[in-house]
Amino acid sequence: MILIVDDKPENIFSLKTILELHSFPTDTALSGEEALKKILRQSYALIILDVQMPGMDGFEVAEAISGYSKARDIPIIFLSAVNTDKKFITKGYSSGGMDYITKPIDPDILLLKVKTFYRLYEQNRELNRIQASLRSEIEFRKKVEGELQERAGELHSILESIPQIAFTTRADGKIEFVNEKWLKYAPSKNAFPLTHPDDINLAKQWEKTVASGQALELEVRVRRIDHEEYRFHLLRAIPIREGDTITKWVGTFTDIEDQKQAVRKKDEFISIASHELKTPLTTIKAYVQLLDRQIEDEDPNKLYVERALVQVNKLDDLIVDLLDLSRIESGKLKFNKKLFRFDTMLSNAIDMIRQTYPDYTLIRKGEADIELYGDEMRIEQVIINYLTNAVKYSPDNKEIHIEAYTTSDDRLFVRVRDFGIGIRKDHQSNIFSKFYRVEESANRFQGLGIGLYICAEIIRRHEGEYGVESEPGEGAVFYFSVPMTDGPLLRPAQAVG
């Protein structure tokens, strides 16, 4: 809006007409005082100010405007009847724009000047807008930065208070913060703790981890700078993300030496105990078998001997599992791989289960008349384990399906399906772990929770895959698949003769 200030209404009228004809919105004031009041209330793009007015003249008005912070930048065009001395015009006024026009007014010149000032005003306004938004952006950033620093401060105090060795790094992996404990294990703030010469190189591993963007979990032996003894620590580091971008990493080393020692002692105990138990048990088993064969069927004691034999066999199975477990732990589980008739082995295993559990119905499905390269006894052990579990965990539904088939990509699949108690989804990923038993059913069914762990190891050592599909109350399907490797050794059954 343009403010026209003149004491003569006819002058105001003619100026207003010219400007409005060219679409400039206008406002008017008949005296300097009125003009000042209006300027205080409203903002204008330009003021056209008559110099000679009764009361306050134009220069005085301009001087007064220069004192208003809100209005001091409004450009002014003075209207003067005579050739005005320029030094008057500049006096006391330092706006961004100022000009004068002599009367009588030439409309073309007036419009030219108004347009120039108007454009200037709009540019100014735009600049101010940009400036304001930049200012608020800067303020916002400052606030965020402040908050971030506060959060980093909190994180550092937390990392200082925990018993672990702790650190944070930038997104590119460069160490940013380490707690006090770090300096007891690392030669400097920028170097990783001292690791055992046989363990992984942490600096190199760290580069890989940062490049992958994946969390790291690693057991590594580290030692205090002032100690000789290395202790096992669990290094865990996770990337902190904002949206999709990693902004930093936070990591800790937790001392797990005591747990490791306890596990080692337990493993040693299991190994010694199972070896020590195995020898007398083998003798007992041999005597009970002998007794069983010697006692006539009609003898009333036969029943007791048979029952004793069943229990001795159970005990033997448990000890065999425990021995296998300690062999796995010590890396001594040996495999004797060669070609064998898979189908024959499977039929034998099924027959054995049928004899042991005569009230169960085993239904065989699929075709797998192949020769398989692998450890026959160990693969049979997996199948028997799946089948005995199917029997054990299906006390009310006595039908079990066993399916074996081969696929076009040369894999052998074996699936054992039961219609028993089933397994909840949240347990399914754990049941192949050592000693894991589903708590709800652990009291109802005896076991050590190592059968599936051994199966998993056997399948892994055949480069195979394993798993379970199940819904609680609807039974379970345990499966494994192994590659039919050593292509040239693999022949269809007919060709073997």
Ligand code: ADP
């Ligand atoms: P164990 O049977 O001696 O406990 P396993 O390692 O063979 O040990 O099995 C681990 C756990 O998995 C079992 O305790 C049981 O909870 C669950 N499980 C295994 N097989 C089945 C099955 N067929 N149906 C339901 N649960 C099963």
